[in-house]
Amino acid sequence: MSFFTKLRERLTGSSSKIGAGLDGIVDAAPEAAPAPAPVPSGGIVGRLFGTAPAKPEEPRRALDDEMLEELEDMLVQADLGVDTALRVTANIAEGRMGRRLSSTELKELLAGEIARIMTPVARPLPLYPKKPQVVLVVGVNGAGKTTTIGKLASQFRAAGKSVMIAAGDTFRAAAVEQLQIWGQRAGVPVMVAAQGSDPASLAFDAMTRAEAEGTDLLMIDTAGRLQNRQDLMEELAKIVRVIRKKDPTAPHNTLLVLDATTGQNALNQVETFRQLADVSGLVMTKLDGTARGGVLVALADRFGLPIHAIGVGEQIDDLDAFDANDFARALVGL
Numbered sequence: 001m002s003f004f005t006k007l008r009e010r011l012t013g014s015s016s017k018i019g020a021g022l023d024g025i026v027d028a029a030p031e032a033a034p035a036p037a038p039v040p041s042g043g044i045v046g047r048l049f050g051t052a053p054a055k056p057e058e059p060r061r062a063l064d065d066e067m068l069e070e071l072e073d074m075l076v077q078a079d080l081g082v083d084t085a086l087r088v089t090a091n092i093a094e095g096r097m098g099r100r101l102s103s104t105e106l107k108e109l110l111a112g113e114i115a116r117i118m119t120p121v122a123r124p125l126p127l128y129p130k131k132p133q134v135v136l137v138v139g140v141n142g143a144g145k146t147t148t149i150g151k152l153a154s155q156f157r158a159a160g161k162s163v164m165i166a167a168g169d170t171f172r173a174a175a176v177e178q179l180q181i182w183g184q185r186a187g188v189p190v191m192v193a194a195q196g197s198d199p200a201s202l203a204f205d206a207m208t209r210a211e212a213e214g215t216d217l218l219m220i221d222t223a224g225r226l227q228n229r230q231d232l233m234e235e236l237a238k239i240v241r242v243i244r245k246k247d248p249t250a251p252h253n254t255l256l257v258l259d260a261t262t263g264q265n266a267l268n269q270v271e272t273f274r275q276l277a278d279v280s281g282l283v284m285t286k287l288d289g290t291a292r293g294g295v296l297v298a299l300a301d302r303f304g305l306p307i308h309a310i311g312v313g314e315q316i317d318d319l320d321a322f323d324a325n326d327f328a329r330a331l332v333g334l
């Protein structure tokens, strides 16, 4: 896994948003203090004493209530949510009122606060010795479940694990075909059933085959028809019930896949899916090129669910582990 190289390249939308926001706040210093003239140091003295060439001073702004309010508003705009924005701002303010901060210093402070929120949730998908380890994948239509399963299958294969996929979204024929294509790409078998057939019986068959073949990992795709919440809840509950007949400890992980571009809506989706299934961790997709990565901070702060991975593109290797520090720095534009 290329840790966050892709994120750094692609999180440009988010970083420019918060980064530019912070630049704007500092530049908006009411006193508009002119930057002090740079000290000349390129001459003989500089060369003799090894002084670094002078950089033009960054603008600074004294931290006051007005600046904190601007900071708070900007963070709310960047999808951190009101509660998280308030707390982050208060932490930055503590012991620093009146201090003159540059945009870079403010970014460092903000990155530190965000990293502190994200560090406890940055956890890889836990691996259990159980065979097969069952990963149930849930989320609304279009969130990126099928794509994420394909990417995960490929990474586990590359790590030497045997993998099987059950195409539990039996509602849409196209969904099954899509998963078969991902299965081919990742080199893993995909168990399918007739369109409209019971996903629970498919899950049961997949468990049976995975057990017989000694498969390490069984990933079960599901439908995401939230419009029919009661049906979906029953469908998921039934899948869990039948696989527990085979292994009472399954599913070992229930991954909720969320689309970063939905912004604050991701918070509602977590609330909903926690009622539908025993969600054990999150995957956030489409962080490439979206300006809404801030919602991850709100999610972490509010729910504390592990973030196992992030999607940074549509290709098979576009799934990264989640690293709190890298994410925080990329988000604030450092």
Ligand SMILES: Nc1nc2c(ncn2[C@@H]2O[C@H](COP(=O)(O)OP(=O)(O)O)[C@@H](O)[C@H]2O)c(=O)[nH]1
Residues within 6 Å of the ligand: 139, 140, 141, 142, 143, 144, 145, 146, 147, 148, 178, 224, 257, 285, 286, 287, 288, 310, 311, 312, 313, 314, 318
């Ligand atoms: N840019 C981008 N697109 C993604 C990512 N993950 C999934 N997609 C796209 O989102 C769309 C829906 O994905 P799909 O896996 O079918 O969602 P599902 O309905 O939850 O199974 C597809 O066009 C995917 O290529 C990602 O991390 N980045």
Ligand SMILES: [Mg+2]
Residues within 6 Å of the ligand: 145, 146, 147, 169, 175, 221
């Ligand atoms: Mg799908």
